Amino acid sequence: MMNIKRVISTIEKNYILSNLKKGERIDGRGLWDYRDWTVKCDVITSAEGSSEVTLGDTKVITGLKYEVGPPFPDLPNEGVCTFMAELLPLASPLFERGPPDEQSIELARVVDRGIRHADCVQTKKLCIKENEMVYILFVDIYVINYSGNLIDAGGISALSALISSQIPEGKWVDGNVEWTGNYLTGETIVNELPMVVTYGKIGDMIFLDPSLPEELVCDGMLSISVTENKLASIQKSGTATFSMEEIEMLVKKSMELAKKIIKELNLWQYKR
Amino acid sequence: MENDQDDSTEEPTTEDNEDEEIDEFDDDETTRDLVVPGEILTEDTENFLPGRGTIFNSERTKIISLNIGLKQVKKNYINVIPLRGFYTPRPGDKIIALVLDKNPVKYICDINAKEEGILKPKNTVKRGKPRGFRGGAPNHQDDSTEKYEVGDILIVKVLSADRLNAPELTTVGKYLGKRRDGLVISIDPPKIPRVIGRSGSMIKMLKNLTNCNIFVTQNGRIWLKGGDIAHERLLIDAIKKIEREAHTVGLTDRMSVYIENEKKIRGIN
Amino acid sequence: MPLIIKDEYPEKLFREDGKRLDGRDKHELRPIKMEVGVLENADGSAYLEWGNNKIYAAVYGPREVHPHHLAKPDKGILRVFYRMATFSVFERKRPAPGRREKEISMVVTDCLDPVLFLELYPGTSFEVFINVMDADGGTRCASTTVAALALADAGIPMRSLVSAVAMGKIDGELITDLSGIEDKAGEADLPCAITWFNEELSLLQFDGTMDIKEFSECLVLAKEALNKIHEIQLEALKKKYIDIQEQYKGGEKGA
CATH class of the missing domain: 2.40.50.100 (RNA polymerase II/Efflux pump adaptor protein, barrel-sandwich hybrid domain)
Incomplete structure (x- = not known):
């Protein structure tokens, strides 16, 4: 496809749309196919957990760091897990330097909500001493190459960074935290495995996993986060509108897809 | 209305731009x-x-x-x-431009160079051509920017280009003008001569074997249109392969074998 | 905020067998792996693994300058943005760029400038984005090395490549290629970069104490290390193309 520009050529948009109507995509996929996934964990030595995920040409590196500190007053016995995303200017000429813009905040938020509402991170196990000291986890997502659908890639990479994490276990001794010599691992921290599934919509055509040209021309996207049997979060972005029937169909589809992909990726193999 | 007609709706062929090209990669x-x-x-x-x-x-x-x-x-x-590099406009180059913006006096076009190209309305209509239709209203296209829209793909010729001023473009000329369909892909500009091949051998082969129409331009962009997406996809894959293997020997022969093989594998002809 | 494990350094930086803590000899480099053309969207890109350092660099340009007032009418400008990932260091770094990152960006910009022909591209900019994903000492040297590769990969005319290495002194001994611990606990740190077209130093910083004799010895040793790094750079740059050539070796030319 043509070099990435802010303005999308009319013929490219028409080309993508007319082929979608025939059920064809420019990279040869079907409407409900993902591009190829690869997951590598424990790639960053300095991080307590890390992963490098590629979805087609999209590449995301996520690292997990921890700190300890006092809990929020309303949740005295729960640790904190925060998500941040940065769209590095090296990943695409469309990304600019400077403080996080809307797109990176949306990415972090959608990944965050998908994980937060899915009973994924066991925040109660991240407590060292009630009212005094809890863990604060920072899951930071860095986009290295942008080729469409950052949300799904970011979600899987945040999840695999959590699973592969290894955090020093502390205990509360006389008003201080001491290291026990053991580590908390992904097995303790992570319970359910949620997955975000993103669809694009152009005109009245809906398709899974938008590639970069598709994402740039599409009217809107719908990201649905599901666990094995529950819905965790939904985000609609862009100007497209979705009918009730479409949403119902997509929610069902997300359940099937998430189950299949989570099984294929077998993320528990990365626990330490 | 005759006035709505673009001067250049004829399909471009490649015979014009290939003879002047030498495949420097394949030079002795x-x-x-x-x-x-x-x-x-x-x-x-x-x-x-x-x-x-x-x-x-x-x-x-x-x-x-x-x-x-x-x-x-x-x-x-x-x-x-x-083997790698960027496109520097030279007067006379035929290139593919994307209209990024327009104002009443000019179109601003992306031409994959360090500066955006300027297309003035007077360079979008033929001069000396009788204006108006059957003595109807005069044509204002030559002094307004109504002919093209933002997002249009144009095949343009570089009129002037130097180090200090933005390159000036024209859509008046054979094969030039707006493309209404098809698809544009980009490759590394230095590898364009390889896609054309020695006296156009590569491009002829690609056209014949994939039944696609191709227009290869100096700024690394290639316009193409085939009968169906399977052929277009094969052509795109072939062009990517040429880009990747531009510095190897015997590429034209290998490409024709590759395309024939892929046709069998993909079940198209 | 505190961490459970403290960042502590050993007293001795040499093992009993005379090797360094990571098992290296005094003037041995850490394993270095480089690759070019790793990022699809950039005009040029490179990836470097140098010991535990993992760094991506991407080049965009020449392109129009934003913000516009930075453009110079008589020459192009080179801008380098060195950034570290929050998780690349022992204690989580704040996401916003700090003073250190800005300083290194400037030092690397000045280091790379002499190899480019910026006067040929007035009014435009070349932007180099360096992202350190994992850091373990000597990142400014590693960044310079990988940025030079990315510039070459982008096909931007260059007088030569640039290579860099950090020399240092630990426990009274001169060593090559400081690791993270050696950098923090050692006595002296001397990062330097060479522009190969004139074989002169284009980046030079020094922190610590050293007598003049040691300093000149250090520079001689640096040259040796830099030669090795240059070799690896050249090989990485050519590898992308040679691998494909090898694949089709024996094909007749021309056709």
């Missing part, structure tokens, strides 16, 4: 020696002079390469045929 003087920036190409400064992509060192005792590319010795010049 081009070696397969891969050189990198700073590499010494020769210490014989008596007999050789630095040509394209090369300079003397400060003592004028060596000729060194400025680019990653293939070494070429042409008469007494030493050149480096670059």
Whole structure:
């Protein structure tokens, strides 16, 4: 496809749309196919957990760091897990330097909500001493190459960074935290495995996993986060509108897809 | 209405732009020696002079390469045929432009160069052509920017280009004008000669074997249109393969074998 | 905020067998792996693994300058943005760029400038984005090395490559290629970069104490290390193309 520009050529948009109507995509996929996934964990030595995920040409590196500190007053016995995303200017000429813009905040938020509402991170196990000291986890997502659908890639990479994490276990001794010599691992921290599934919509055509040209021309996207049997979060972005029937169909589809992909990726193999 | 008609709806063919091209990758003087920036190409400064992509060192005792590319010795010049690089507009180049923005006096076009190209409305209509239709209202297209829209793909010719001013473009001429369908892909501009091939051999082969219409332009963009997406996809894959293997020998032959094979594998003909 | 494990350094930086803590000899480099053309969207890109350092660099340009007032009418400008990932260091770094990152960006910009022909591209900019994903000492040197590769990969005319290495002194001994611990606990740190077209130093910083004799010895040793790094750079740059050539070796030319 043509070099990435802010303005999308009319013929490219028409080309993508007319082929979608025939059920064809420019990279040869079907409407409900993902591009190829690869997951590598424990790639960053300095991080307590890390992963490098590629979805087609999209590449995301996520690292997990921890700190300890006092809990929020309303949740005295729960640790904190925060998500941040940065769209590095090296990943695409469309990304600019400077403080996080809307797109990176949306990415972090959608990944965050998908994980937060899915009973994924066991925040109660991240407590060292009630009212005094809890863990604060920072899951930071860095986009290295942008080729469409950052949300799904970011979600899987945040999840695999959590699973592969290894955090020093502390205990509360006389008003201080001491290291026990053991580590908390992904097995303790992570319970359910949620997955975000993103669809694009152009005109009245809906398709899974938008590639970069598709994402740039599409009217809107719908990201649905599901666990094995529950819905965790939904985000609609862009100007497209979705009918009730479409949403119902997509929610069902997300359940099937998430189950299949989570099984294929077998993320528990990365626990330490 | 005649006035709505673009002057250039005829399908472009490739015969026009290929004859003037030499495939420098396939030149007899081009070696397969891969050189990198700073590499010494020769210490014989008596007999050789630095040509394209090369300079003397400060003592004028060596000729060194400025680019990653293939070494070429042409008469007494030493050149480096670059494998990577950006497009620099030259007057006369036919290139594919994307309309980024327009105001009442000009269109601003992306031409994959360091500066955006300027297309003035007077350069979008033929001069000396009788204006109006059957004595109807005069045509204002030559002094307003209503002919093209933002997002249009235009095949344009570079009228002027120098280091200080933005390149000026025209859509008046054979094969020039707006493309209404098809698809544009981009490759590394230095590899364009390879897609054209020696006296157009590669492009002819690609056209014949994939039944696609192709228009290859100097700024690294290729317009293409085929009968169906399967053929277009095959052509795109083939062009990507040429881009990747531009510095190897026997590419034209290998590409025709590749396309024939892929056709069998993909079940198209 | 505190961490459970403290960042502590050993007293001795040499093992009993005379090797360094990571098992290296005094003047041995850490394993270095480089690759070019790793990022699809950039005009040029490179990836470097140098010991535990993992760094991506991407080049965009020449392109129009934003913000516009930075453009110079007589020459192009080179801008380098060195950034570290929050998780690349022992204690989580704040996401916003700090003073250190800005300083290194500037030092690397000045280091790379002499190899480019910026006067040929007035009014435009070349932007180099360096992202350190994992850091373990000597990142400014590693960044310079990988940025030079990315510039070459972008096909931007260059007088030569640039290579860099950090020399240092630990426990009274001169060493090559400081690791993270050696950098923090050692006595002296001397990062330097060479522009190969004139074989002169284009980046030079020094922190610590050293006598003049040691300093000149250090520079000689640096040259040796830099030669090795240059070799690896050249090989990485050519590898992308040679691998494909090898695949089709023996094909007749021309056709």
